[in-house]
Amino acid sequence: MVKMKEACGLFGVFGDPSAVEMTYCGLFTLQHRGQESAGIASIVDDEIHTYKGMGNVASVFKGRHLEDLTSDKAIGHVRYSTTGDSLFENAQPIVVRYQSGRQVALGHNGNLVNRNALRKELEEQGSIFASTTDSEVVLHLLARMHTQAEDLETALIATLRRLKGAFSLLMLWKDKMIAVRDPWGFRPLWYGKKDGAHLFASETAAFDIVRADTHDEVKPGTFVIVDENGRRDVEYIEEKPTPAHCLFEHIYFARPDSRLFGGDLVQDVRIAAGRQLAREHHVEADLVCAIPDSGNQAALGYSLESGIPLGFVFVRNHYIGRTFIKPSAKDRIAGADLKLNVITSAVKGKRVVVIDDSMIRGTTGKKRIQRLREAGASEIHFRISCPPTRFPCYYGINFKSKGELIASQKSLDEIRDFLNLDSLGFLSMDGLLDCVTLPADNYCTGCWTGNYPVLDDLDDDFERS
């Protein structure tokens, strides 16, 4: 079976002598999207050179690695994965040589839902795979198509039409870079400019960091080619589906200083979600506080709307990765103990509204509520700035079965009792959709509603809802 690859970060620069250094900075900015591995591929003397390793960007790259990669064209990737999938051979960018010695490097964000079927087909035709990722399937298909097609673009179009599910891709040849977005636009992918250079990034915050201008999104169902002649967009699908942008990116995954789908600033969406949460689930209380960091903006919104003062209660240790990202449940529980401390005097004898962005497994939330009780909070009202997450995600976020989702296993009353809360409230689906500007049907809401935009060709190892 092809292992699942999760939400990742992509960054690329074409046409700047500092392309590698900028890619390094871009990956640093996108580190929250993946901490399992990091890699950069660049063009040196007309050949693709690459360096990648397990761990975060700072631990993988030392000074000499960047010097060895020095180039005006580079792509980079940070990866987020699950148990069993955390292997060096799955680190990206993947670099291959195919027909007539052509070389290509590829980074992928998202999950192909028909990856096993495609891999089986390719293996039956003699393909040999070096990794367990779905991303390698794309390269094999492309190499095969390129032997039959008259040019790269025709081969790429034929390849992309075989893929189902979520794929934002960044590809590098010695003379061009191509950025691809799947027809539904599940994962973000942006185009930026800095002087004469072309840039691509999963999130716009990465452009800010390297002082590049955010230009526009790579449109769903389109690939953008940049080469010495400039930029060209190619629409590769015959019929456009309704977009299905991942709404969970706004709630949890993306940085608050990034813009997503249609240009909404993540911070604004999260504050609006907090305000809406206050309207839907008001309670008399002395203090609003966030589970940092991803609950911060929603807590501000809740406080502004309710008039209840916002306070700092939890202090986060920034030297521990996001516990949700750790590969095993054991790590998640151990990590949660170390990550946050409570300022006892801030909550003692107070009625506290605690805001978090989402509730997935409930393990971390339980520990935090327990810490608040120990600190002497007189009432604890837990508010979540998205609906209950009841269904698995097939498109690149790491919850794959209902069994691991607390809201799928317990009723809201049972969750309230399990967490030892005075009250519990989740934002409604309509309330959340009111916080973003694109029409409601332009977003994927599958993990909350069970309504999935792409179910055709779903591989057998996915748990169906």
Ligand code: SF4
């Ligand atoms: S199922 Fe949820 S996490 Fe997955 S793409 Fe859809 S909204 Fe995003």
